[in-house]
Every structure is written in structure tokens, then in C-alpha cells.
Amino acid sequence: MNPQEREELLKPYLPSAPRLREASTKRKQHSNGTASGLGVRNVLKKQFYALSFALIHAIFSVYIRIRIACHAVYLRIVSVLYYHHHTPEYIQRDVQGLSRKPKHLSVILSLEEGGKRLDAKEKLISEVADIAAWCASAGIQMLSVYEKTGILKDEMQQSHREISSKLRNWFGKYQAPDLHLHSPNMPVVHPSYYSAPAHKGAGEYGIAIMLVSEEDGRESMVDLTKVLTVMAQKNKLSPADITSDVIDNELTSSVMAEPDLLISFAPYVDLQGYPPWQIRLTEIYCEQDNQSVEYQVFVNALRKYAQATFKLGK
Amino acid sequence: MSIKADANVQRWIATLPPIAWALRQARETLIGTLRQGPIPQHVAFEMDGNRRFAKNNHIETIEGHNMGFEALAKVLEVCYKCGVKVVTVYAFSIENFNRPKSEVSGLMKMAKLKLEQLCQHGELLDRYGAGIRVLGERALIPDDVLPFVDRAIEMTKHNTDAVLNICFPYTSRAEMTAAIKATVDEFSMPSEPPATPFSQARITETIRSKQPKRTDSSTSLREASPDPAAKSDVDDSVSSTTTLNPGSPRTEAKGKEKAIPFKDAESITVDSINSHMYTADCPPLDIFIRTSNVMRLSDFMLWQCHEDTHIFFLKCFWPEMDLWHFIPVLLEWQWRQKKEREGTSGRRLKTE
Numbered sequence: 001m002n003p004q005e006r007e008e009l010l011k012p013y014l015p016s017a018p019r020l021r022e023a024s025t026k027r028k029q030h031s032n033g034t035a036s037g038l039g040v041r042n043v044l045k046k047q048f049y050a051l052s053f054a055l056i057h058a059i060f061s062v063y064i065r066i067r068i069a070c071h072a073v074y075l076r077i078v079s080v081l082y083y084h085h086h087t088p089e090y091i092q093r094d095v096q097g098l099s100r101k102p103k104h105l106s107v108i109l110s111l112e113e114g115g116k117r118l119d120a121k122e123k124l125i126s127e128v129a130d131i132a133a134w135c136a137s138a139g140i141q142m143l144s145v146y147e148k149t150g151i152l153k154d155e156m157q158q159s160h161r162e163i164s165s166k167l168r169n170w171f172g173k174y175q176a177p178d179l180h181l182h183s184p185n186m187p188v189v190h191p192s193y194y195s196a197p198a199h200k201g202a203g204e205y206g207i208a209i210m211l212v213s214e215e216d217g218r219e220s221m222v223d224l225t226k227v228l229t230v231m232a233q234k235n236k237l238s239p240a241d242i243t244s245d246v247i248d249n250e251l252t253s254s255v256m257a258e259p260d261l262l263i264s265f266a267p268y269v270d271l272q273g274y275p276p277w278q279i280r281l282t283e284i285y286c287e288q289d290n291q292s293v294e295y296q297v298f299v300n301a302l303r304k305y306a307q308a309t310f311k312l313g314k
Numbered sequence: 315m316s317i318k319a320d321a322n323v324q325r326w327i328a329t330l331p332p333i334a335w336a337l338r339q340a341r342e343t344l345i346g347t348l349r350q351g352p353i354p355q356h357v358a359f360e361m362d363g364n365r366r367f368a369k370n371n372h373i374e375t376i377e378g379h380n381m382g383f384e385a386l387a388k389v390l391e392v393c394y395k396c397g398v399k400v401v402t403v404y405a406f407s408i409e410n411f412n413r414p415k416s417e418v419s420g421l422m423k424m425a426k427l428k429l430e431q432l433c434q435h436g437e438l439l440d441r442y443g444a445g446i447r448v449l450g451e452r453a454l455i456p457d458d459v460l461p462f463v464d465r466a467i468e469m470t471k472h473n474t475d476a477v478l479n480i481c482f483p484y485t486s487r488a489e490m491t492a493a494i495k496a497t498v499d500e501f502s503m504p505s506e507p508p509a510t511p512f513s514q515a516r517i518t519e520t521i522r523s524k525q526p527k528r529t530d531s532s533t534s535l536r537e538a539s540p541d542p543a544a545k546s547d548v549d550d551s552v553s554s555t556t557t558l559n560p561g562s563p564r565t566e567a568k569g570k571e572k573a574i575p576f577k578d579a580e581s582i583t584v585d586s587i588n589s590h591m592y593t594a595d596c597p598p599l600d601i602f603i604r605t606s607n608v609m610r611l612s613d614f615m616l617w618q619c620h621e622d623t624h625i626f627f628l629k630c631f632w633p634e635m636d637l638w639h640f641i642p643v644l645l646e647w648q649w650r651q652k653k654e655r656e657g658t659s660g661r662r663l664k665t666e
Binding site: 045049050052053056057060061064217218219221222224225226228229230232233239240242243244247248268269270271272273276277279280281282283284285286304308 | 343346347348349350351486487488490491494495497498499501502576579580582583584586587608609610611612613616617619620621623624625626627645646648649650652
């Protein structure tokens with residue numbers, strides 16, 4: 001193709017030349033003064049646009065409501081058909097055929113109604129416990145839970161008790177996985193009977209939950225920058241030494257590693273301030289129009305993850 | 315072959331005067347209509363699927379890339395006409411250098427060609443009123459491509475209505491690293507002491523002359539045994555102790571040398587890092603679109619996809635992207651904006 005041909009190709013998509021545009025606006029201004037013909041036309045045009053905007057949005061609104069309803073019905077039916085009956089074996093069966101599973105799963109949860117209701121936190125903890133049970137059954141040993149406000153990080157001992165008791169409901173008192181509750185910059189909460197790290201190891205049923213909030217996102221990078229700045233001011237490091245490996249290493253060990261799969265239980269993908277560094281190649285799954293934490297979304301996400309082909313830079 | 319023939323037939327039909335006219339009118343009407351609602355200020359596209367599209371349709375890879383370029387032209391037209399201020403596209407990742415050498419050189423050749431084309435069509439670009447910026451590691455751009463990059467930027471410099479950010483070669487982690495590095499640089503450069511009529515030396519002198527002998531000896535005694543911990547952390551201890559003590563001139567000189575006024579590291583905020591991002595002067599990212607049904611950010615706009623960014627993963631391949639794929643996204647975004655506004659105002663009403 002020579003330049004002329006390409007110009008021909010693009011011509012239909014181009015706006016009029018700026019000179020022409022200016023000329024036409026000038027003409028319009030003139031005509032506004034002399035004859036109101038074009039002015040009236042402009043007003044009419046505007047009215048027409050406003051009308052069609054209202055119309056299009058009305059139609060779209062109907063469409064989206066139908067879509068939401070369809071998705072809700074579909075999810076209901078599927079979740080009735082494939083209910084897990086609080087039995088780990090059912091979940092194991094569901095994930096058996098998958099070619100690969102994430103080692104580190106991350107979920108985004110949010111407080112209902114901005115946390116105004118009193119039982120909002122309890123609901124959140126019970127959601128975390130459910131997801132933890134699903135993960136433990138599916139053989140995923142690392143779960144990170146992102147909740148924007150960080151309310152889960154308060155009273156981690158109590159959260160640990162509640163999640164553990166729920167896990168015992170699922171697995172039975174003696175088969176329940178060891179739960180380790182982590183949070184950046186906080187001591188790990190182990191089970192009370194947990195003595196040495198090598199006691200059971202991260203055995204078949206051990207599960208680690210990492211609680212992450214907004215302050216572990218951009219804020220933690222700011223904190224890291226502060227530390228690096230102080231070091232540079234003391235001549236302990238030259239800014240040229242700062243590489244992405246250094247930052248990656250720091251953020252991985254002090255906040256968390258990059259998750260393999262991120263599930264958003266919101267109606268659409270909204271990261272809500274999720275740690276930016278860690279989300280580089282994470283597979284993101286979001287069930288369109290879904291409103292709540294459903295087992296079916298979890299399974300669909302795992303299925304989608306197993307299908308996804310992975311290639312970096314290719 | 316068939317896709318090419320199809321495209322030709324479609325193009326032929328679309329160029330029939332009445333149909334072309336009707337299509338243009340329909341497009342103009344739609345865009346004019348959508349302009350009535352809220353318009354995103356910053357949209358990012360991850361143009362994925364050129365090669366898969368080519369493979370699926372049994373056409374050459376380069377043809378797929380060409381169709382991708384055409385799709386970009388279409389999408390840019392729609393965006394700018396709708397009133398989007400900044401469009402950011404991911405053209406080439408630093409990771410792409412890991413591809414086979416022949417492919418990288420092929421891609422670079424294409425980049426050169428495209429930029430050359432852009433330069434040839436300089437006046438056409440002006441119609442968009444869009445200034446081109448190239449974001450990324452400049453040092454990694456091959457020498458033979460660099461002049462074209464500079465020329466394209468130079469040619470569109472005067473366009474300030476809108477911005478086209480081309481990320482080339484870019485990864486978000488490299489961007490964040492560069493931003494952190496720049497912030498550290500900024501804060502570890504000795505800052506100019508603020509202009510003031512008061513002289514620190516004079517104050518010190520006055521204090522020293524007024525000090526009784528007793529304190530004098532005690533301070534010098536304290537200084538006589540300097541502890542090693544304090545020595546390594548002098549920058550924190552500032553000039554107060556060192557310059558106020560009337561010790562030997564040697565320590566005084568040392569103190570002055572060490573007390574370089576740094577900007578306080580604690581004053582670093584998200585904004586100071588943000589100001590060193592490539593997109594510092596762009597409005598926050600409203601919409602992120604990735605095509606070809608891949609649900610990953612893949613090292614693109616990680617920092618910018620922070621919150622209030624609506625991420626859309628589309629099923630179509632990038633060459634198929636056009637107005638009709640973009641409009642549902644825009645409509646849904648407008649719808650969510652409306653919902654959000656209603657939600658917040660509703661909540662405010664409830665609390666009041």
C-alpha cells in the first residue's frame with residue numbers, strides 16, 4: 001500500500017479538517033446573527049440527541065436488567081444442581097478433572113452496605129470461612145483475601161477462632177486443616193495446639209489465609225519508597241541500585257506474592273485499590289452481574305483458570 | 315482468504331454512496347447521542363489478538379497486524395469524537411523482547427513502518443487534534459526506530475486537544491520501578507534551604523556567646539565521646555547538636571558537611587510517586603479494555619487500574635474491534651456511572 005491508498009482507507013473515519021471546522025463554526029456564528037435557520041437547526045439537533053440518548057439508555061437499561069435476571073437465574077439453577085452439600089468430597093470431585101489449579105488464590109470481598117450494618121463483619125468472616133473451606137477441599141493452600149477497609153485485620157485471633165470452627169464443621173473435628181492467619185506486618189495466628197512449624201508442615205490439609213487491605217496496596221509502595229529514600233539519604237544505597245527485582249523481593253516478602261488467580265465477587269471487575277504490584281499476570285475472574293459469594297463462581301473461576309493459556313510476552 | 319474477500323465485499327458495499335452516507339449518519343448520530351452522557355476522560359486499550367485473529371482466519375500475521383492498525387484508527391476516531399481526552403494503547407511490551415529474534419526485528423520493522431506512516435499522514439493526525447506521546451523505556455528503543463519516534467512526537471506536539479499514549483516498550487512494573495527510583499532521587503537530592511533573612515550562623519554565634527562556660531564544657535565533654543550509633547545516623551540528628559557545640563573546628567566542619575538538608579522522607583505520599591509515573595499529567599484511568607477474552611492485566615497500567623477503573627474483557631479479537639464493540643462498553647460505563655451517582659445520592663438522603 002502506498003500512502004495515498006492508506007489515506008483513502010482512513011478517510012471515512014476522519015473528522016473534517018480543523019480549518020474546515022473552524023470555518024463552519026464561524027459561519028454558524030455569522031448565521032446566528034443574520035438568519036436563525038442554522039441556530040434553530042442546532043437546537044433541534046441537540047434536542048434530538050438528548051431524546052435519542054434517553055431512548056438508548058432506556059433500552060439499554062431494560063437489556064441490562066434482563067441480563068442480570070438471566071444470570072441470576074442461571075446461577076441459581078446451577079448452584080442447586082451442583083450443590084456442594086458442605087462435603088469436601090463433592091468439591092474434590094468438581095475440581096478433579098482440571099488440568100491445573102492455582103497455588104495461590106486471591107479474592108476480593110467487600111463489606112455489605114459500607115459496613116453500616118452491625119453483622120456486616122460477621123457475614124464477611126463467614127464468607128472468608130466458606131471460601132477457605134472450598135480452597136482446602138480443592139487443595140489450594142494459599143488464599144489471600146482483599147477487603148478494602150481492613151476490618152478483617154482487627155481481632156485476628158477471634159477471626160481465626162470463627163474460621164477454624166467453620167472448618168471443623170466442614171471437615172470434622174480431627175480432619176480439619178490447620179489454619180494459619182497471616183497479615184502484612186502482623187504476627188501469624190496459628191492454631192492453639194500448633195507447636196513447631198514442622199509439626200504437620202503445610203500438610204495435605206493445611207491452609208494459609210492472608211488478609212490484605214487497601215493500605216497494603218499503593219501505601220505499602222509508598223512506605224517502601226520512604227525506606228529506600230532514607231537509605232539513599234544515608235548513602236547506603238544509590239538510586240541506580242533500585243531495580244524491579246529489589247522492589248519485587250521486598251513487596252513479596254513483606255506484603256504478599258503474586259496470586260495466580262483473582263476472583264472478584266462483585267458484578268463487574270473493580271479492583272478497589274488492590275495491590276498494584278502483585279496483580280501483574282494474575283488471571284482475573286469475575287462472574288458478570290453476580291452479587292454474592294457463591295460456590296459456583298469459585299468453581300467457574302477454577303475452570304476458566306485451567307483453560308487459560310499462559311504466555312508471557314508472546 | 316475468505317475473510318479478505320468478505321472484507322472486500324463489505325467494503326465495496328459500504329462505499330456505495332447511499333449506504334456510505336447512511337452509515338456515516340448513523341455513526342454521527344450515535345456519537346452525538348453518547349456525548350450527552352458522562353464521557354470517560356482516559357481509556358486504555360490492550361490490543362490483544364492480532365495474531366490469533368490472523369491464524370484463525372488463515373491470513374498472514376502481518377495482515378492481522380495491519381487490520382489491527384485499521385481497528386485502532388477506527389477506535390481512536392470514536393474515542394476522540396466522543397470527547398475522550400487521553401487514549402493509552404499498549405503497543406510493545408519489554409517482555410516482547412523475549413520473543414525470537416527474527417520476530418522482534420519484524421515487529422520493530424513494523425513499528426518503524428507505522429511511525430513512518432504516521433509521519434506521512436501528519437496532517438491527518440492533526441484532524442484528531444491528538445498529540446502523540448511514547449511511554450516506556452526509551453533506552454530500549456532500537457537506534458534505527460528512535461528517529462521515527464521523535465519525529466512523530468515532534469510533529470504532533472502542537473496538538474493539545476487530546477493525547478494518544480503509545481506504550482512502547484513498556485511494562486507497568488518497569489514504570490513503577492522508574493517512578494520509585496525518581497522519587498528516591500528527588501528526595502535524596504539536597505534541597506535548597508528556603509530563602510530566609512535569618513542566618514543560621516548568626517544564631518549559632520549568638521547562642522554560643524551567651525552560653526555560660528559550664529554548659530560549654532559539658533557539651534564538649536559529651537561530644538568528646540561520640541557514640542558510633544549517632545555517627546551513622548547523623549542525617550537524622552540535623553545540625554542542632556553538632557553545630558551548636560563549640561568543639562574543635564574539625565568536628566564543626568564535619569557537622570556542616572553532613573547536615574545536608576534533605577527533604578523529609580516521611581513527606582512522600584502516593585501523589586509524589588504518582589507524579590513520576592508516565593501518565594502523571596493524564597486524568598485517572600476510567601476504562602480499561604482488553605480484547606481477545608484474556609482476563610489478565612499482563613503488566614499494563616497496574617498502578618493506574620487502582621480504583622474507579624472499570625475493566626472490560628472483550629471476547630472479540632482486536633482487529634474486529636470497532637464502534638459496535640465499543641458502544642456497549644461505553645453504554646454500560648455510563649449506566650454504572652448513573653447507578654453510582656444515584657446510589658451515593660440515595661445513601662446521602664437516607665443518612666440525612
